[in-house]
Amino acid sequence: MGEKLLYDDDEYKKEESRISRVTVRTSTGPQTDRTSGSLDHCKRVDMRSLPYFCRGQVVRGFGRGSKDLGIPTANFPESVVDNLPADISTGIYYGWARVDNGDIHKMVMSIGWNPYYKNTKKSMETHVIHKFKEDFYGKILSVAMVGYIRPERGFKSLDELIAAIHSDIEEAKTKLDLPEHLKLKEHHFFKTSTANQILNGHRL
Numbered sequence: 250m251g252e253k254l255l256y257d258d259d260e261y262k263k264e265e266s267r268i269s270r271v272t273v274r275t276s277t278g279p280q281t282d283r284t285s286g287s288l289d290h291c292k293r294v295d296m297r298s299l300p301y302f303c304r305g306q307v308v309r310g311f312g313r314g315s316k317d318l319g320i321p322t323a324n325f326p327e328s329v330v331d332n333l334p335a336d337i338s339t340g341i342y343y344g345w346a347r348v349d350n351g352d353i354h355k356m357v358m359s360i361g362w363n364p365y366y367k368n369t370k371k372s373m374e375t376h377v378i379h380k381f382k383e384d385f386y387g388k389i390l391s392v393a394m395v396g397y398i399r400p401e402r403g404f405k406s407l408d409e410l411i412a413a414i415h416s417d418i419e420e421a422k423t424k425l426d427l428p429e430h431l432k433l434k435e436h437h438f439f440k441t442s443t444a445n446q447i448l449n450g451h452r453l
């Protein structure tokens with residue numbers, strides 16, 4: 250299951266044209282890496298490409314999120330990852346998330362190969378900033394990615410990775426309180442039933 254964007258009406262068309270404008274500018278020159286403060290040849294994400302909306306069923310990952318990091322991350326299936334537009338860069342994003350038709354919560358998401366763990370498969374992993382009573386494998390996760398935080402990085406220790414994720418969570422919490430981000434909680438995307446699904450733009 251790999252649903253991208255689901256709308257029924259004109260909103261859908263408007264949003265679809267915006268999605269097709271998604272761009273990531275890759276700079277060839279040196280620029281400041283916001284997380285380390287060092288000069289680095291890194292991808293600069295054009296914020297105008299966001300928000301990006303997607304939806305899919307939560308599948309099992311390597312089980313490290315809760316065990317190693319104390320930060321559970323819900324994984325999207327391959328079909329969702331493989332259908333990301335090429336111009337959505339890997340890296341760490343923040344936004345809004347909803348499990349099935351539940352409440353909308355703040356979230357942070359990592360897209361890429363988890364350089365610390367040297368994964369061979371690209372993944373999209375969402376930490377929902379909320380304490381759930383139980384796991385939600387198999388449920389439908391809807392996310393609106395609204396802002397970019399930083400590129401993925403390798404770390405010398407697990408503690409450094411954990412500290413970086415906690416700092417991402419704090420940044421997400423603050424940024425998502427901005428009016429332009431708060432209004433996305435009311436977006437039509439979150440009002441559509443998860444039962445009404447479109448797979449990569451085609452109604453199922």
Ligand SMILES: Cc1cc2nc3c(=O)[nH]c(=O)nc-3n(C[C@H](O)[C@H](O)[C@H](O)COP(=O)(O)O)c2cc1C
Pocket residue numbers: 310311312313314315318322323324341357358359362363364365366367374375376400401402403410413414417418
């Ligand atoms: C906000 C956030 C930032 C992350 N940043 C990195 C990173 O910079 N480098 C990295 O290797 N993994 C990063 N990760 C991914 C974690 O390593 C990953 O979620 C963890 O390995 C759990 O994977 P699992 O769900 O497959 O068990 C990040 C995850 C989140 C939620």
Ligand SMILES: Nc1ncnc2c1ncn2[C@@H]1O[C@H](COP(=O)(O)OP(=O)(O)O)[C@@H](O)[C@H]1O
Pocket residue numbers: 307308309310311312313314315316320321322323324375376377378379380381383384385386
């Ligand atoms: N706040 C949360 N954010 C994300 N997932 C959560 C949260 N609370 C519970 N979970 C559950 O934990 C799972 C992720 O745990 P994790 O240890 O990272 O395992 P996995 O590698 O299988 O994804 C999610 O799929 C979800 O069912």
